[in-house]
Amino acid sequence: MTAxxxxxxxxxxxxxEILRMGSMVERAxxxxxxxLAKQDVDLAQRVIxxxxxxxxxxxxIEDRLVTLIATQQPIARDLRRIITGIKIITNLERMGDHAVxxxxxxxxxxxxxxxxxxxxxxxxxxxxxQMVKDGLDAYVRSDVEKAKYMCSLDDEVDHLxxxxxxxxLTYMMEDPKTIxxxxxxxxxxxxxxxxxxxxxxxxxxxxxxxTGERFDLNL
Amino acid sequence: xxxxxxxxxxxxxxxxxxxxxxxKLLSILDGxxxxxxxxxxxxxxxxxxxxxxxxxxxxxxKWRQGRYSKVSYYNDKELGKIVDNINHLIEQLEKxxxxxxxxEKRLNAILAGIKAGVMVLDREGRVILVNKGLxxxxxxxxxxxxxKPLLEVIRNYELEKFLKExxxxxxxxxxxxxxxxxxxxxxxxxxxPLKDEHDQKVGLVAVFDDITExxxxxxxxxxxxxxxxxxxxxxxxxxxxxxETLLDGALEDKTIAKHFLQIMNSETERLTRLIxxxxxLSKIEAxxxxxxxxxxxxxxxxxxxxxxFKSRLEEKELSFIISLPENLPLVLADGDMISQVLxxxxxxxxxxxxxxxxxxxxADVKGSWVxxxxxxxxxGIPEESQKRIFERFYRVDKARSRELGGTGxxxxxxxxxxxxxxxxxxxxxxxxxxxxxxxxxPIAQQAQKGE
Numbered sequence: 177m178t179a180x181x182x183x184x185x186x187x188x189x190x191x192x193e194i195l196r197m198g199s200m201v202e203r204a205x206x207x208x209x210x211x212l213a214k215q216d217v218d219l220a221q222r223v224i225x226x227x228x229x230x231x232x233x234x235x236x237i238e239d240r241l242v243t244l245i246a247t248q249q250p251i252a253r254d255l256r257r258i259i260t261g262i263k264i265i266t267n268l269e270r271m272g273d274h275a276v277x278x279x280x281x282x283x284x285x286x287x288x289x290x291x292x293x294x295x296x297x298x299x300x301x302x303x304x305x306q307m308v309k310d311g312l313d314a315y316v317r318s319d320v321e322k323a324k325y326m327c328s329l330d331d332e333v334d335h336l337x338x339x340x341x342x343x344x345l346t347y348m349m350e351d352p353k354t355i356x357x358x359x360x361x362x363x364x365x366x367x368x369x370x371x372x373x374x375x376x377x378x379x380x381x382x383x384x385x386x387t388g389e390r391f392d393l394n395l
Numbered sequence: 396x397x398x399x400x401x402x403x404x405x406x407x408x409x410x411x412x413x414x415x416x417x418x419k420l421l422s423i424l425d426g427x428x429x430x431x432x433x434x435x436x437x438x439x440x441x442x443x444x445x446x447x448x449x450x451x452x453x454x455x456x457k458w459r460q461g462r463y464s465k466v467s468y469y470n471d472k473e474l475g476k477i478v479d480n481i482n483h484l485i486e487q488l489e490k491x492x493x494x495x496x497x498x499e500k501r502l503n504a505i506l507a508g509i510k511a512g513v514m515v516l517d518r519e520g521r522v523i524l525v526n527k528g529l530x531x532x533x534x535x536x537x538x539x540x541x542x543k544p545l546l547e548v549i550r551n552y553e554l555e556k557f558l559k560e561x562x563x564x565x566x567x568x569x570x571x572x573x574x575x576x577x578x579x580x581x582x583x584x585x586x587x588p589l590k591d592e593h594d595q596k597v598g599l600v601a602v603f604d605d606i607t608e609x610x611x612x613x614x615x616x617x618x619x620x621x622x623x624x625x626x627x628x629x630x631x632x633x634x635x636x637x638x639e640t641l642l643d644g645a646l647e648d649k650t651i652a653k654h655f656l657q658i659m660n661s662e663t664e665r666l667t668r669l670i671x672x673x674x675x676l677s678k679i680e681a682x683x684x685x686x687x688x689x690x691x692x693x694x695x696x697x698x699x700x701x702x703x704f705k706s707r708l709e710e711k712e713l714s715f716i717i718s719l720p721e722n723l724p725l726v727l728a729d730g731d732m733i734s735q736v737l738x739x740x741x742x743x744x745x746x747x748x749x750x751x752x753x754x755x756x757x758a759d760v761k762g763s764w765v766x767x768x769x770x771x772x773x774x775g776i777p778e779e780s781q782k783r784i785f786e787r788f789y790r791v792d793k794a795r796s797r798e799l800g801g802t803g804x805x806x807x808x809x810x811x812x813x814x815x816x817x818x819x820x821x822x823x824x825x826x827x828x829x830x831x832x833x834x835x836x837p838i839a840q841q842a843q844k845g846e
Binding site: 188192195196198199200202203206293305309312313316317 | 537544546547550551552553555575579779
């Protein structure tokens with residue numbers, strides 16, 4: 177009986193840690209895009225430094241989850257909770273890495289005027305952030321509907337990505353001088369698109385956790 | 396079985412009593428009758444006691460459902476006392492109950508009435524209470540009354556860190572935290588620890604205040620000051636530079652000296668203009684200006700403009716077209732101020748329209764307003780600049796604007812004057828084709844027309 181209680185307590189604590197990590201990643205993505213739009217190199221550097229904490233938290237949570245498997249030998253839903261946790265932190269960690277990638281772009285193009293005011297990229301960023309938030313909300317509330325709803329948001333991000341791609345391509349064709357910066361911005365759009373995909377992975381993991389069924393959200 | 400024993404016992408007891416009293420044995424029949432009678436009396440007595448208990452039971456079972464009604468007065472020695480005690484207990488209970496519900500109601504009303512967000516945490520840092528204000532700040536919260544870890548209610552690691560710190564230190568603390576979605580908000584959080592009478596921590600109250608607007612205003616103010624200092628320093632630096640050169644010997648060369656002095660003169664003029672503009676802007680903003688709206692004929696004002704700008708229009712070979720309808724009603728406005736608006740708009744139009752172009756001032760009645768439009772065939776304003784063009788010191792092209800002698804305040808003044816008249820300003824423009832600036836002023840009422 178106490179073993180059971182200990183297990184629940186440990187797992188609840190870890191789920192709380194996962195939410196903390198999620199919050200840090202949400203912040204990192206926001207700051208990264210903000211640093212790009214405002215060309216704020218200090219903020220970009222803060223994002224890059226902050227990733228160390230995120231990575232550290234990820235390995236720590238993972239170690240503790242693995243220890244739980246090894247010592248408690250959970251089955252059924254308990255095991256699913258642990259596996260879902262591992263999946264979520266893996267995806268969060270990758271999002272954090274992409275936030276760093278975006279912050280690096282800020283540093284790279286610092287000092288140059290932007291070839292165009294950023295319109296679609298902040299829009300993509302906002303939707304991706306919303307998806308990360310929704311994914312974690314769905315996780316907190318075990319909300320399968322919310323997880324499925326994210327699917328439609330991902331379509332929007334994909335659509336914006338191809339729009340940004342086409343637009344930047346025209347800039348590059350018109351003026352080869354813009355190629356260096358346009359390529360960087362194109363990467364940013366790509367990173368945001370990846371972040372949105374990782375968010376759908378979280379949504380899928382939540383559905384698996386609640387129902388035990390596989391569901392492909394990223395069609 | 397019991398009945399039989401009872402009857403038999405009664406029968407025997409009766410026989411003995413009768414035998415003792417009468418001194419003789421009664422007939423069996425009498426005995427039986429007496430026994431039955433005795434039993435009925437006994438039974439009635441039992442029944443009555445039973446009824447009393449039943450009554451008590453009925454009332455007490457109501458309590459289980461949470462309904463506390465008093466036991467009705469019972470005229471009975473033994474039970475009466477019990478009933479009294481029970482009634483007293485119920486009264487007390489009801490009093491406590493009312494006090495608790497009222498306290499709760501009052502607390503809820505107070506919490507709901509507070510505009511700021513309020514959150515109460517227990518000693519483990521779990522959320523145990525939130526108010527409406529908090530939901531207004533963050534949207535629907537994942538909280539139903541059950542204690543919940545903070546991160547499941549509001550997922551913000553900075554907030555969690557802060558509250559943990561406050562819980563560990565048991566001190567009043569204040570911090571500003573930025574929340575991101577759906578819109579970024581700056582929130583000032585003040586926490587007060589809750590302690591019991593033994594100074595042991597019980598939990599934490601956190602109050603959330605949205606200070607996004609204040610921060611934004613502060614930022615605007617500091618940006619404005621930075622802008623003003625920059626704008627003032629630019630002509631000053633140039634004046635100082637030429638002065639130093641003159642002192643260093645350029646004064647000897649008459650032609651150079653004169654040229655320098657001319658530049659210094661124009662820079663001084665610019666400085667004067669800038670300060671004048673700043674002063675009038677701050678006056679209008681502080682509403683300290685003499686605002687005296689009178690019925691006004693726009694035709695006259697616009698004609699005056701034509702005279703005022705005559706030489707500059709001819710210089711740039713610009714045609715100036717006035718197309719005001721003859722029956723344009725009088726407007727209720729401050730003449731000096733509307734002149735200022737027209738001067739600023741036409742001045743801009745002249746500055747940014749290449750030679751040979753056209754400037755047109757037109758007006759039209761729109762409901763109870765007159766809309767005046769100043770349209771040019773100038774260089775136009777890029778779309779992303781259009782919504783910021785009325786901001787103080789906003790310039791599409793800084794260098795060009797300064798070269799043309801602009802202070803960066805003209806359109807801000809226009810906007811403030813028209814807003815003082817409760818009117819609206821707008822801009823429509825296309826790069827390379829020209830711009831149109833419009834504003835509305837109220838029509839003077841019929842009564843005043845008779846003047």
